[in-house]
Amino acid sequence: MSARPPLTLLIHVCAALLAAVCLAVTHHTGLEERPTALAFGVLVTVGELSRWTGARVREAAPLGAAGAMSYALLGEDAGQPTHHGVTQAVAVVLAAALIGSVPHIARGRGPVLDHLARRVLTVGFAAVCFQPLYNRGAFGEWHGPAYALLLLALLALTALCDAVLAAALAHSRTRWPFGPLLRDELHALLGIGSAVCATGAVMALAVAVVGLWALPVFSLPLLLTQLSFKRYAAVRTTYRQTITSLARATEIAGYTPAGHARRVAALSRAVGRDLGLTRPELTVLEYAALMHDIGQLSLVDPVPAGATAGLSTAEQRRIALLGGAVVRQTGVDPAVAVVVERQADPYREQPLAARIVRAVNAYDEKARDAGPGGPLTALEELRLATAGDYAPEVVESLARVLARDCLTLPAAG
Incomplete structure (x- = not known):
């Protein structure tokens, strides 16, 4: 087995350290709002199980990504404040992603470590940007369209972070120029990336109002979008x-x-x-x-x-x-x-x-x-x-x- 490039190793180590800390803290403090954590965990697992393993894919598991982002930016559940925080958001998403990745690991399909590292780091980034400020009441005056725009802005920032990570990993493995790789990643955000951001924001807003019933309802459009992308890729192949x-x-x-x-x-x-x-x-x-x-x-x-x-x-x-x-x-x-x-x-x-x-x-x-x-x-x-x-x-x-x-x-x- 060849040694991993230094930049790839650095990203994997950072993701592993973040995951270890979050798992340890969550194990020590216990899960908050277990039904909510379970529902989002199942959603992320289903998204990972349906992961697309075709070549040249910008987001392999769009449903899993949308579910993970919405949980990181979730502030309320059916009108009641949530208290899961940064560490639980990362721990739940990581556990669900690991479970959903088992079949892909068994079949040797796709760079699973890169995928998991990106997922952990981006969820951690989104949760750090949102959860501490929300729990302190910093967004208490944000309502209606302003709050929705806030979530979309945070998701767009997280998508940019993920694009940088994806380009860095590709640059490290292939030694292709970083600039064109990042440009391609940013260009790809206009496709499935925009659908992931929109679905993540809508899920977080809908769960805050009507509860967990919103998850399956708003998952269907993204699943159909993923199916259409698969068919398009098959035609291109x-x-x-x-x-x-x-x-x-x-x-x-x-x-x-x-x-x-x-x-x-x-x-x-x-x-x-x-x-x-x-x-x-x-x-x-x-x-x-x-x-x-x-x-x-x-x-x-x-x-x-x-x-x-x-x-x-x-x-x-x-x-x-x-x-x-x-x-x-x-x-x-x-x-x-x-x-x-x-x-x-x-x-x-x-x-x-x-x-x-x-x-x-x-x-x-x-x-x-x-x-x-x-x-x-x-x-x-x-x-x-x-x-x-x-x-x-x-x-x-x-x-x-x-x-x-x-x-x-x-x-x-």
Whole structure:
């Protein structure tokens, strides 16, 4: 088992210390309002059990997150003040999250420790911001819309805290730039994150007025939202599989070596990450990299090993334009076709995605044919050609990615 990165370890240790203190204090003082604690604990457990384990998910358990946040910001239950405080809020949410995570741990699905650490720290943050002040009567004059806006503001602040934690954990594990990761996390808050914040606030307000009966009522809309996101993700997965299958057409027909498109796509995405592309831009880049050789299907005689980097500029442009025309017929985002069409243009006239695809494609072709020292030789050739053929910033980013992630050419197939 590899050692955890220092930043990841620090976040896990902070979460573990907070959890240990809260559990110890709650065990010593006992549970306040046990029915309320049990109801919210069940809600969080159900949310964790229904956690989404698909790739590229911003909030894996939206119902669990909404329930946890609403308990941290709960001040009344059916008109009666609550007294559970910060430590009990963290302890109840942690216990429920652990129970709900058991099936996921047993199946080895997803980074459970990261998920639990984020949950503990964000609940602790929200509870510290709200519970001490509420119990001192600081919000006694806040009623109606003002109180609702207060809860929404605290939830938005907590969501920002969670976004920073998620970006920090991703940066620590992948060593991708922190800024673009944080930007993606903040952008994702506009989707399921906004639904979690709204549901958490509504639950806390509704329980304060009508009691615990509000929990199942206001859980249903978020469950339906989660289901719609799952279906959307399934459609996107099928869409990507279709593009991947289309990209393999050149391999099956013998125009390009097996695995070339996948290697170029994976390395292009890593370079795009390093250069700070947004998530939608990375998707366009990946799809274009997968289909960058599709124009070779128009050739009567295949290029040896599919190596277009050695062809004349005019022939490269012709293949690129034909490839773009094919891509446009597939119904893919037109931006993908633009990248495919312009990959053979002079790099100063290319969009950044096309510059990346061109450099990475050339690197893969040169490294594959240069023997044992292929990667270093290919990289040096690209650097020597930055005066006219390849964008210098892309080549240097490629070098950083190769050095940082120790990427090598995977086996064909």
